[in-house]
Amino acid sequence: MATLQTFTHGRDVTHPAIREIGLADLKTSLRHGLDDFLAMPSHVFFLGLIYPLAGVFLAGLTFGNNVLPMLFPLAAGFALIGPFAAVGLYELSRRRAAGLATDGRRAFASLGRHSAFALGILGLILAVIFVAWLIAAQGLYWALYGTAQPDTVLGFVADILTTPRGWALIVLGNLVGFAFSVLVLAVSLVSVPMVVDRRVDALTAVETSLAAFRRNPRTLVAWGFVVAGLLVMGSLPLFIGLAVVMPILGHATWHLYRRLVAA
Structure with missing residues (x-):
């Protein structure tokens, strides 16, 4: 396996090789994600259901507290922590590809203390970005x-x-939201599934994710638009569609990570 040896702030870190991918890889990843969802519907539906229920709760909270202007930022920004929420889906996809058992109890089976700590750091990073967006x-x-x-x-x-002023809010709000989305995409697309897959620290995982984004900026931005479009489609019927969209995207993200990062 080709690797790149680097030394950063006293850390002796071996980064995996990053592959260059194209639009065909995005299509393949989505197809594999759908296959995983169809093969493990009871498990992924339970995990994915958390997302739409939380979205409905946020919507109700917003209307109830007369902070209507924050409804869209809450709903859109909530998607920024999606990569962290899909940890169990990554593990199920990993186990299915390896021919291992994929019952619901296995969704977090491989997460030891080291992985849990690294995931906690990544979750904190995404939470900070979410608050900054709000x-x-x-x-x-x-x-x-x-x-x-x-x-x-x-x-x-x-x-x-x-x-x-309403048009200005729409245009500027979407531009700011796009900037935050690109940041989350670059930081988390590879890092979160990588921590599930390998025994690496959070910083190494983030460095690898950023390297993958630098090598494939156009393709991964295109992936971001695909994700955004599917999330919008899933959100329209009171977030209920996210119970299907989120699991498919979670599994697809795992397969995209495997195409980006050398085994």
């Missing part, structure tokens, strides 16, 4: 609308869609 979204709203809260849902939607 702060940025709230700051953008205050800059355009001040601190006043909308009176009604329909009035707020009408203002967003028919006024210059």
Whole structure:
């Protein structure tokens, strides 16, 4: 196996070789993700169901506390921690490829103390990015609308869609959200499944993920758009579709990682 030996801040770290991939690899990863979902529907449905239920809870909390402007940032930003939420799916895909048992009890079977600590660090990183996104979204709203809260849902939607400041909020909000999404993609696409797959520390996993993104920026940004599009489709019926979309994406991400990083 080709490797790259580096020494960073006193760490003697061997990074796996990164492959260059194309759009065909994205299609193949999605197909394998769907195959895993169909082969293990009872397990992945249970894991994936957590996501839409949490999304519905966030939506209800938002309406109940009259912070309607934060509904979209909460729903969109919640997807930023998706790579961490899919840890069990990565393990199930790994076990199925290796011909091992894939019952629900095995979803976290290989996560020892070392892996749990590394995953905790990665989860903290994603949580910090999530909070930063919410702060940025709230700051953008205050800059355009001040601190006043909308009176009604329909009035707020009408203002967003028919006024210059509403259009500015849509455009700028999506640009800021895109920047945060690219950051999460670069940091977590390889790092989280890599910690599940190998005994590596969080920093090494993040370095490898960033290296994979640097080598395949266009392809991985395209993957980000695929993920965003599927999440939107899954979110439209009150987040219920995420119970299917999230498991498929979780499994597909595992297969994409295996195509990016040498065994």
